[in-house]
Amino acid sequence: MVFMSSELPEPPWSSRRGRRPRREPLTREALTTVALRIVDEDGLDALSMRRLAQELGVQASGLYTYVSGKAELLQLMLERVSAEVEVPDPDPEHWQEQVKDVLRGLYRVLGSHRDLAGAALANIPLSASALTFADRAIALLIAGGLPPKVAALAADLLPQFVTVSAYEGSLFAQRLEREPDYFDRVTAFFSALPPERFPTLMSLTDELMSNEGDERFEFGLDVLIRGLATFVP
Amino acid sequence: MVFMSSELPEPPWSSRRGRRPRREPLTREALTTVALRIVDEDGLDALSMRRLAQELGVQASGLYTYVSGKAELLQLMLERVSAEVEVPDPDPEHWQEQVKDVLRGLYRVLGSHRDLAGAALANIPLSASALTFADRAIALLIAGGLPPKVAALAADLLPQFVTVSAYEGSLFAQRLEREPDYFDRVTAFFSALPPERFPTLMSLTDELMSNEGDERFEFGLDVLIRGLATFVP
DNA sequence: TCGATTTGCAGAACACTGTTCTAGCAATAG
């Protein structure tokens, strides 16, 4: 519960007439922190400027002194989050596991903030932390023996895969929250399909349905690293 | 320009009193067609129920007789679009190029409808055409010698990659439309970075900036197929 | 210490969004 100084009108006999105390001014950091908490609790759709303002004990219009709009707010949140991921110094012998671990870390961090990853799909991150991440990640790839051009392209491809995987995972979790029988319904739907129209699909029902989100992520990781490894001379 | 029968009030001396002609009823197909045209012309954000209704010469509330909501409308649009992609019969000798061609087709079709791919990230497609696509695509992979489990996982991974690539490509194009100097500004930004903080990044500036969207897509395709090929016994 | 400027925010307003509800007309069925 936030105390707002405007809850009651100032009585005219107030001893502090004309000296109403003012709340500590906000900061971009405070906005980012509270916005992240809202997303963590209720998802990206629940993050509106009015909701954020309310939780800060402020009117929505007041936020625009600190942030040019919602887009910039999302940028700040993504920078804050991506700064949590650490990239080790290159060890050429184990570059594949190193890259995998870094991407797993990014996946965990993104996934721990609900569907925030959806916002990451829209903008190219150009913050200092994102650049440091990219710089060190490319260093890992080059230490592994990848040609520079391939390393540069991979620096785009790999985070793209992680981001969309985290996003889809969060969407699936969100759906399961709302309708807990979604998985069963999809399974039933598949079982009821006419086998003659989808012969290959039907012969793989078990394999298709048994894949948790994390298993799919690990598989994608594996395929990508194996594919990149074929570029090492 | 759509003629609306309610443009003028019916004069009381009308010879067709009480027999006002009625427009041909709408169909889900008509909604889908017009909605796709709106997205093609002005992007996914421009597709609102009111705008769609207006272009159909109808009130927004009338659309809900045909569609349960905007989500279902997006589903219909995606089904219509994905039905355009054809998958050839398996040719085990050339499975890699076959899979690549299919994914290229999907990329082209999605990319030809602006940022519609963004809507595809949110929902698992379960329409007949999507299932046929999946069925035949998995058949290609299995014909290539991939283990069933790997083929099933790849059937998820590959379209995911295509979709997010098409989406990011459309966002980039959209940005270039609004601010034509965006590319130059990013290049200038990179050039102005302190080389001592981002040594690896700076040594690759040319490689990082010279990659068109399609080249990045082709690279990702290559990496994925190479990685999958390593699973062939 | 007094006045001027800047800062930080409130409140109202604008132009939208998806969706639901009520009511009534048009075509169809009994």
Add this chain to the structure above:
DNA sequence: CTATTGCTAGAACAGTGTTCTGCAAATCGA
């Protein structure tokens, strides 16, 4: 010829991001 059904208009609800005006408090300069 009446009753039912299908289709749609119009209003309304509860939100959304953003901008503008105005005012009070804090800060700065003299």
